Amino acid sequence: MTEVALQAVELVRRIEGVVSHTLVNGIDLAVNKGEFVAITGPSGSGKSSLLYLLGLLDAPSEGEIMICGQPTSKLSETERADVRLTKCGFVFQFHFLLPEFTSLDNVLLPMRAAGRMTEGEMRERGLALLGSLGLGEHANKRPNQLSGGQRQRVAIARALANRPEIIVADEPTGALDTASTEQVFSILRDIADQGQTVVVVTHDPALAARADRRIHIVDGKIAEITERGGGELVCEMVS
Amino acid sequence: MKLLFNIAWTHVSARVRQTLVGMAGVAMGVGFTIMMAGLMQGSQIDFLRQLVDTMPHxxxxxxxxxxxxxxxxxxxxxxxMADIANVGxxxxxxxxxxxxxxxxxxxxxxxxxxxxxxxxxxxxxxxxxxxxxxxxxxxxxxxxxxxxxxxxxxxxxxxxxxxxxxxxxxxxxxxxxxxxxxxxxxxxxxxxxxxxxxxxxxxxxxxxxxxxxxxxxxxxxxxxxxxxxxxxxxxxxxxxxxxxxxxxxxxxxxxxxxxSWQEANADLLSTFTVRDFIVLTVMGAMLLTSSFATYNIISTITHEKRQDIAIMKSLGMREYAVRRIFIIESIIIGVVGILFGWILGYLLCYGWSKITIFNPLTGTTVPLQIYYSAMHYVVAGGISLLCCAGAAYFPARKATRVHPVDIIRGAS
Structure with a gap:
């Protein structure tokens, strides 16, 4: 039986104001462990909003998000931060590395915040992660000494630091050239193949096609789900 | 805590000029407060000594x-009783x-x-x-x-x-x-x-x-x-x-x-109480004012580091931990400033003790009386540190309350 890593139940995110605006409108979604899911959709369709909800960066107006079977809607902000620290890894369109820190220090940041390992163990893991992403010789460089692709790989290493169950990536290749895009996407694919769940928002249909499942969002709702089953694409129109 | 200190240190060490201005502000506040306290207490003790020496206790x-x-x-x-007679x-x-x-x-x-x-x-x-x-x-x-x-x-x-x-x-x-x-x-x-x-x-x-x-x-x-x-x-x-x-x-x-000599000079001593109150108010104001430079620096840093704050929060760092980074920065500025302030305060006290003033009423020239007390240093340092921490707390609290999504969306 397939284990569900991430589940959204009737998820709604509404921005209240003079004119209320619904970003995410009643989405039901289950992502299995080790699955690579791509979320696509036009600008303003609510795909990033959905991603932030799935990664507990934002709280839903209605509905429930379960991470590894644990409901999260009633968690306090501190408890949500703990879940983010231990179970989720984030990669953003821009690397968002701390500019004063070296690559290694940036990778060590989540581990140090979690405080579960000794300094030696953390450094060992940090260097191993950077090495596995081809950045071994850039460990002591600061972000401004790295190329865009290298920075994004450091950001991926940082996201993997605490061995999270789920990697959430918001257009991680949006600011990269073609070669770096290919490299970053391959890394994310490998991560999923190694058993970690990856949910990625992308505008690139070619990249989305390489995911296990593509979820197309329109106006805050799932419009289409495309699955790669046995090497063939299976398309399901939801609404 | 080491992580927070490291981040704080990188922030303050990356802004040498601003940090030095903040430290100078704290040092001036602490130094002049120590000098004022030494001078006021010195003159008061000297006066009381004269009073006590002159009068029977x-x-x-x-x-x-x-x-x-x-x-x-x-x-x-x-x-x-009425009309009680006077008895000589x-x-x-x-x-x-x-x-x-x-x-x-x-x-x-x-x-x-x-x-x-x-x-x-x-x-x-x-x-x-x-x-x-x-x-x-x-x-x-x-x-x-x-x-x-x-x-x-x-x-x-x-x-x-x-x-x-x-x-x-x-x-x-x-x-x-x-x-x-x-x-x-x-x-x-x-x-x-x-x-x-x-x-x-x-x-x-x-x-x-x-x-x-x-x-x-x-x-x-x-x-x-x-x-x-x-x-x-x-x-x-x-x-x-x-x-x-x-x-x-x-x-x-x-x-x-x-x-007692205190009762005989109650009016005089009560003016000392008023004077002490005024002096303490002025010294408190000096220390508070000196912490404004720190407030300014921390406000600037928190503004510049909004994106980093958002990222740290999104990575799972707790809000109070992120807030603590800026308070640590303020304390770094405060502690170094206080150390320099202590040196400045001592030098000012020493310098002032060499000044002599001619009293036209008594026709004598007397040196300014300075009272050296470790308590002045401890109190001035302690209050200054509190002011610095307070000055950092409010901009830090405001900055760390931002929603990471708002910042990340703004940057994307």
């Missing part, structure tokens, strides 16, 4: 604080020698008898009202610093000169008299006595030096027209600060009004 007069209880009141539970009692403390020997048995200090009366000193056409205190020179040295305050002559000269008196320098200057001159003393019952100036003293308190003269007890008794009377006991204590407590005990034992 406790004076016991032949008065009572309230009307004596009438014999009828002692006898009956309810008494109504002989002034003075009854059995002064036995009272003194009783006091000597328990007070932490010594006691001496004296005779105090008012008189007019008449010389060269000038008539000035003075307080004449008759003393026993052998006992006086036990209870006052008069012997040390002598500028001309000695206490023993009172016995050698005919009706000898010791006059304050300021009064002698006013009258134009010198040691060996004769002046006329006029007492309350028109008693007239030619007295010889046997010596001059200077207490340092102008009001004392202009109005107080000393003679032998016998001379003062003669001026009062009461031979053998002792109307005042003067006590000197090992610890002047215990005078209030001891005075209350003496009064309870003897029944005579016992006035």
């Amino acid at each position: 406790i004076t016991v007069d032949d008065e009572r604080r309230s009307v004596p209880t009438q014999p009828a009141e002692q006898e009956y539970a309810a008494v109504q 009692k002989r002034p003075g403390i009854k059995y002064p020698e036995s009272v003194m020997s009783s006091l000597r048995s328990w007070i932490p200090g010594d006691v001496a008898p004296s005779v105090t009366t008012s008189a007019i000193i008449d010389h060269g056409g000038a008539r000035i009202g003075i307080t004449l205190t008759g003393i026993d020179p052998r006992r006086e040295v036990q209870v006052s610093k008069l012997a040390a305050q002598m500028r001309e002559g000695k206490l023993d000269d009172l016995s050698r000169a005919p009706n000898g008196i010791i006059v304050g320098e300021a009064l002698a200057e006013k009258l134009g008299v010198k040691t060996g001159n004769t002046v006329l003393l006029v007492g309350g019952q028109d008693t007239r006595l030619n007295s010889t100036v046997a010596g001059l003293f200077r207490s340092g308190l102008k009001r004392v030096d202009e109005s107080q003269i000393y003679s032998l007890a016998g001379t003062a008794q003669l001026m009062m027209g009461q031979s053998g009377v002792v109307n005042q006991l003067r006590l000197r204590l090992n610890d002047p600060m215990s005078a209030q407590k001891v005075a209350a005990q003496v009064e309870a034992q003897t029944g005579y009004k016992s006035v």
